[in-house]
Amino acid sequence: xxxxxxxxxxxxxxxxxxxxxxxxxxxxxxxxxxxxxxxxxxxxxxxxxxxxxxxxxxxxxxxxxxxxxxxxxxxxxxxxxxxxxxxxxxxxxxxxxxxxxxxxxxxxxxxxxxxxxxxxxxxxxxxxxxxxxxxxxxxxxxxxxxxxxxxxxxxxxxxxxxxxxxxxxxxxxxxxxxxxxxxxxxxxxxxxxxxxxxxxxxxxxxxxxxxxxxxxxxxxxxxxxxxxxxxxxxxxxxxxxxxxxxxxxxxxxxxxxxxxxxxxxxxxxxxxxxxxxxxxxxxxxxxxxxxxxxxxxxxxxxxxxxxxxxxxx
Amino acid sequence: xxxxxxxxxxxxxxxxxxxxxxxxxxxxxxxxxxxxxxxxxxxxxxxxxxxxxxxxxxxxxxxxxxxxxxxxxxxxxxxxxxxxxxxxxxxxxxxxxxxxxxxxxxxxxxxxxxxxxxxxxxxxxxxxxxxxxxxxxxxxxxxxxxxxxxxxxxxxxxxxxxxxxxxxxxxxxxxxxxxxxxxxxxxxxxxxxxxxxxxxxxxxxxxxxxxxxxxxxxxxxxxxxxxxxxxxxxxxxxxxxxxxxxxxxxx
Numbered sequence: 221x222x223x224x225x226x227x228x229x230x231x232x233x234x235x236x237x238x239x240x241x242x243x244x245x246x247x248x249x250x251x252x253x254x255x256x257x258x259x260x261x262x263x264x265x266x267x268x269x270x271x272x273x274x275x276x277x278x279x280x281x282x283x284x285x286x287x288x289x290x291x292x293x294x295x296x297x298x299x300x301x302x303x304x305x306x307x308x309x310x311x312x313x314x315x316x317x318x319x320x321x322x323x324x325x326x327x328x329x330x331x332x333x334x335x336x337x338x339x340x341x342x343x344x345x346x347x348x349x350x351x352x353x354x355x356x357x358x359x360x361x362x363x364x365x366x367x368x369x370x371x372x373x374x375x376x377x378x379x380x381x382x383x384x385x386x387x388x389x390x391x392x393x394x395x396x397x398x399x400x401x402x403x404x405x406x407x408x409x410x411x412x413x414x415x416x417x418x419x420x421x422x423x424x425x426x427x428x429x430x431x432x433x434x435x436x437x438x439x440x441x442x443x444x445x446x447x448x449x450x451x452x453x454x455x456x457x458x459x460x461x462x463x464x465x466x467x468x469x470x471x472x473x474x475x476x477x478x479x480x481x482x483x484x485x486x487x488x489x490x491x492x493x494x495x496x497x498x499x500x501x502x503x504x505x506x507x508x509x510x511x512x513x514x515x516x517x518x519x520x521x522x523x524x525x526x527x528x529x530x531x532x533x
Numbered sequence: 534x535x536x537x538x539x540x541x542x543x544x545x546x547x548x549x550x551x552x553x554x555x556x557x558x559x560x561x562x563x564x565x566x567x568x569x570x571x572x573x574x575x576x577x578x579x580x581x582x583x584x585x586x587x588x589x590x591x592x593x594x595x596x597x598x599x600x601x602x603x604x605x606x607x608x609x610x611x612x613x614x615x616x617x618x619x620x621x622x623x624x625x626x627x628x629x630x631x632x633x634x635x636x637x638x639x640x641x642x643x644x645x646x647x648x649x650x651x652x653x654x655x656x657x658x659x660x661x662x663x664x665x666x667x668x669x670x671x672x673x674x675x676x677x678x679x680x681x682x683x684x685x686x687x688x689x690x691x692x693x694x695x696x697x698x699x700x701x702x703x704x705x706x707x708x709x710x711x712x713x714x715x716x717x718x719x720x721x722x723x724x725x726x727x728x729x730x731x732x733x734x735x736x737x738x739x740x741x742x743x744x745x746x747x748x749x750x751x752x753x754x755x756x757x758x759x760x761x762x763x764x765x766x767x768x769x770x771x772x773x774x775x776x777x778x779x780x781x782x783x784x
Binding site for chain 1: 584586605606607610611615616618622623624625626627631634635636638639640643644645646647648649650651652654691694695
């Protein structure tokens with residue numbers, strides 16, 4: 221049964237990650253924390269891209285809402301984490317539902333442009349509402365419970381939350397809902413004629429994506445002890461979009477690999493050269509020209525190729 | 534007898550071109566009715582008007598007494614009407630099995646279930662439908678890689694999964710070889726009879742029509758020029774002129 225294999229493989233990955241702090245390297249632990257957060261962010265975006273076939277260009281909006289809301293509730297209002305985090309996630313989901321209501325009326329480039337427009341509005345609010353968000357200076361000095369103040373404690377917290385988030389997304393994407401979404405993506409006309417309200421399905425998917433994007437954002441803000449308007453800017457939306465494309469949109473786990481690959485590449489590149497945007501351009505070229513199905517597609521093709529060679533000899 | 538499907542005074546034009554001109558048609562429950570006409574006669578437009586894919590400019594369509602005009606396809610399906618398309622309409626990247634499985638999930642209203650694994654649902658029902666249309670052996674194949682005739686059969690299985698009382702098939706044998714055509718027609722007739730369905734289908738191949746239809750309507754330039762039992766229609770002078778004559782008289 222593939223489900224048991226998935227479960228065992230995931231448990232092994234989580235266990236190996238849990239052992240990472242034993243290495244004693246703060247650098248490794250911090251990097252892993254960032255990769256985990258981006259993996260959840262990318263996976264959440266793929267609910268819209270991979271499962272409904274529409275490209276969102278404004279996913280940073282929900283990341284930022286989750287991040288700012290959690291930060292503000294924790295710090296300005298002094299709410300406990302157990303309330304602030306869920307509240308931030310729910311808020312991100314509600315905003316995604318409101319924005320999605322309009323966006324799912326459109327498809328393709330018009331859908332992408334509308335998601336971008338709403339994301340810029342969110343950025344505008346973060347920028348202008350200085351007394352609440354800190355505006356240009358960012359929102360800094362987030363108060364964290366003592367247990368999470370240490371980088372190892374925060375790593376374990378992130379690992380637990382991301383693992384739960386990924387598990388929840390896995391269940392949703394493989395549910396009857398998820399399978400029907402794929403049908404809508406593949407052929408919306410046909411899906412309508414089997415009795416599916418395709419627009420409402422896409423709306424629900426958009427809301428799910430925003431909710432989990434908000435969770436990733438909340439983790440991100442707390443990790444950095446601050447949220448900055450760049451986190452709401454369209455370049456952040458582009459970044460996560462590239463992670464998804466690099467990993468592969470037609471596979472559930474693809475975006476996780478895309479997020480890890482892109483973030484690690486960016487970190488290492490920045491150590492040697494300030495020309496990360498150039499490198500990013502090259503990566504984009506490679507995706508478009510030779511990796512249309514992303515890294516996961518490449519792995520599948522490699523496997524098929526090896527299988528065919530073995531069959532011949 | 535009251536009609537199951539009642540179509541009255543249906544009009545549709547596209548940028549001045551009248552595709553459907555004052556079409557009226559009553560369909561009794563259990564009837565096997567064919568709409569024939571040469572390519573471009575307006576058969577597909579007519580179908581799209583009935584199933585909510587297009588909105589007529591004028592006219593009424595009712596199913597079991599309920600007005601269908603303005604209802605979206607997903608609501609019309611839930612009333613008990615399912616359709617296939619002339620140009621193949623499946624989910625090419627899903628497996629044959631999943632193509633039918635999703636239709637059963639939607640029929641049961643389970644598309645909103647975010648927790649139950651989709652691939653574990655309706656395995657028996659899916660297998661039965663695939664068996665019925667002769668695709669049991671191809672269940673695990675990617676739907677887009679099936680032969681053309683088999684994709685048509687798959688569409689039939691998808692339509693049947695919605696448990697319709699009225700089945701609308703748009704050119705069910707278009708693009709098939711003569712052997713495939715004969716097999717498909719026999720299978721459609723058997724399924725429709727066994728399940729007590731009402732069938733409305735469009736077709737341009739006359740041989741197909743006379744092998745299955747109990748009543749025939751002839752569509753020409755968007756207008757029904759004759760309607761009745763096969764023999765009456767075959768001998769209708771107008772029909773012979775505009776339709777049969779064009780095909781060198783093999784009917």
